[in-house]
Amino acid sequence: MKKNFIATAVAAAFLAAPLSAFAGETELLARIEKMAAELEQLKAELKANQRKTDSIEQRQQAIVQAPSPVAAPAAGPSTVITGYGELNYNRPTKNASAAQTDVRRAVIGIQHRFDEKTKLVSEFEWEHAIASATDAGESAIEQLYVERQFDNGMRGKAGLFLIPAGLLNTAHEPTAYYGVERNFIETAIIPSTWREVGLGLSGDFANGLAWDAGLTTGFDITKWDAASGDGRESPLGSIHQEGQLAKSRNLSAHLALNWRGVPGLLVGGSVFTGNAGHKTADFAAPDARITVYDLHTRYTPGHWDLSAVYARGEIRNVDALNLTFVGQPNPVPASFAGWYAQAAYQLYKSGDYVFSPFARYENFNTAKRYSSVPAGLGVPVAADEKVYTIGANLKVGEGVVLKVDYQKFVEDKTRDRLNLGVGFSY
Structure with missing residues (x-):
């Protein structure tokens, strides 16, 4: 009884932490990691009560990884409203007349718990203030899935959910990262926020290792527009499907591993691969395959918050397709990659x-290599872009952040800019 009482008290204190403020907050991250270590000890003491231990472990994982606050399990149905948003100001230093202010995004989340083990997660997003046929805005469903916790501690989900790649994709609220704009590695290489429709399964091991695997929809290479600059800006962002009448002749698979065996330290990686040609008839690349993987780490000792991400993507079996794009500025790249290191x-x-x-250095190239074409007909590979960002976040209360930073581009100096922003999450 004494051990059960201790377990209940620790779990209650852990779940009472203000979830909406965990992302990007060094102090709370440290507290979470400390409690995570305590819970690992608690697991060993409570082997006789495995079902309760699994429940505590599942809540621990939700707090560390969830992109938005989750409702604590209740005896009966319950519904929780969440949300986040950001407004940004960008002022190019070489062309002040191009300065602009944007309601970048506003997101409303509705999470409904049907019972202790089953919940629905949904998020609805609006970008650039106004979405209409004549405006630049967009309205989208960012997440829509049902999750079930099983008796063995594993969790299964079905629907539209975020792919567990990098650090940002599953924790992308403005309070969760440093800087006004999301970093280029996790927008240009990993197309955050990247979501797919399918089935997922996840779980935890006793040594602090968590895994997440799934079978989902993938990309559609038939959408590639070699005359547009979209593919150069973000290769995968230009051909993602986002659950909209997604071609599903071939499905994709993903696996992510994250280790938290040391308080304050996260080390992980992911891989996603699948056919993007979907055996499309009369198309030059019916067997095109896309693979993207990343390695990431985050360490929060004391007042420091240190992180790094490396990501790389490859598109294969597109030689014949690129021959049809000869003379166009943006054929399909064979590989694209980048990395960043950040200290706050x-x-x-x-x-x-x-x-x-904080300070961040990024090095990336969205067209690092092209497949071979006859001499004189190819597009030259551009140099890697390098970006230095220095700035600061000012947290106000538990869910509001004010941001300022300056970004210096080494190759394309016309992109140098000052950024201001305000964000919130709840």
């Missing part, structure tokens, strides 16, 4: 104000 420090804290300056 909690310099000042007073009451509910937290000031954290």
